[in-house]
Amino acid sequence: MINCPKCGADNMIGAIFCRTCSEKLNLNEISPDVFDAAPIPTSVKVMKILQRVVTLVVLVSLVALVAGLFLPVTITVTGASLDQTAQTVSQRKYAALQAPTARTPNVIPFSAEEATAVVNQSLSLPSSSAGNKKPQLLSVEFLASGNCKFILKTLVFGQATMCTTVVAKPTVTSPGVVRLDVLRASIGRLPLPGPLKKQAAAQFAALSPASVFATAEAHVEAVSITDGKCDITVKR
Numbered sequence: 001m002i003n004c005p006k007c008g009a010d011n012m013i014g015a016i017f018c019r020t021c022s023e024k025l026n027l028n029e030i031s032p033d034v035f036d037a038a039p040i041p042t043s044v045k046v047m048k049i050l051q052r053v054v055t056l057v058v059l060v061s062l063v064a065l066v067a068g069l070f071l072p073v074t075i076t077v078t079g080a081s082l083d084q085t086a087q088t089v090s091q092r093k094y095a096a097l098q099a100p101t102a103r104t105p106n107v108i109p110f111s112a113e114e115a116t117a118v119v120n121q122s123l124s125l126p127s128s129s130a131g132n133k134k135p136q137l138l139s140v141e142f143l144a145s146g147n148c149k150f151i152l153k154t155l156v157f158g159q160a161t162m163c164t165t166v167v168a169k170p171t172v173t174s175p176g177v178v179r180l181d182v183l184r185a186s187i188g189r190l191p192l193p194g195p196l197k198k199q200a201a202a203q204f205a206a207l208s209p210a211s212v213f214a215t216a217e218a219h220v221e222a223v224s225i226t227d228g229k230c231d232i233t234v235k236r
Contacts, residue, residue, distance in 0.1 A: 079117035090114035
């Protein structure tokens with residue numbers, strides 16, 4: 001339709017004179033906005049709706065991903081519950097494993113709390129080193145399945161707490177050689193697929209240089225894990 005510039009009446013496209021006031025319609029003087037806009041095809045409307053839906057899904061997924069990375073993880077073993085006497089006992093056990101003598105028992109038992117206390121002291125945690133990720137705690141749990149659960153609590157950018165969890169099966173391939181086979185790994189509450197499990201385990205490897213536990217590992221002949229306890233058979 002064409003609007004008459006004089007009276008504003010609607011006229012059919014192609015009309016020469018206004019049907020209401022008979023004013024001559026000069027199409028060259030009529031701006032394009034007086035013409036009715038062409039209807040938007042249904043297919044275009046559907047595509048715009050789909051684009052909005054996809055954009056919304058992507059945004060929600062990203063928010064869920066970030067939230068999952070930083071969701072709090074329950075850490076039940078911290079080693080902080082040990083009193084001074086228990087701390088001393090755990091350190092003596094570890095010292096005996098590093099340098100066994102004739103009086104050292106054949107099997108040295110470690111509770112999860114003792115192992116956590118020893119590991120954190122050996123690694124000087126919490127860390128005060130510079131960087132955007134500062135390790136705060138490495139929790140060690142002994143599961144009824146015979147596996148170990150390690151939870152690394154890290155402070156990111158000095159503000160947010162992120163936890164990396166690895167479940168591994170310890171195997172003594174030969175006396176003095178202990179291997180940890182990673183079974184599962186997650187960051188926050190997000191489980192990591194196969195290729196990313198190695199990256200999660202690499203955080204623990206970077207945290208613990210091989211030399212830190214090498215002396216103790218050299219005297220391990222066998223490892224037996226039950227719920228909350230690890231028995232280490234000493235190699236002499």
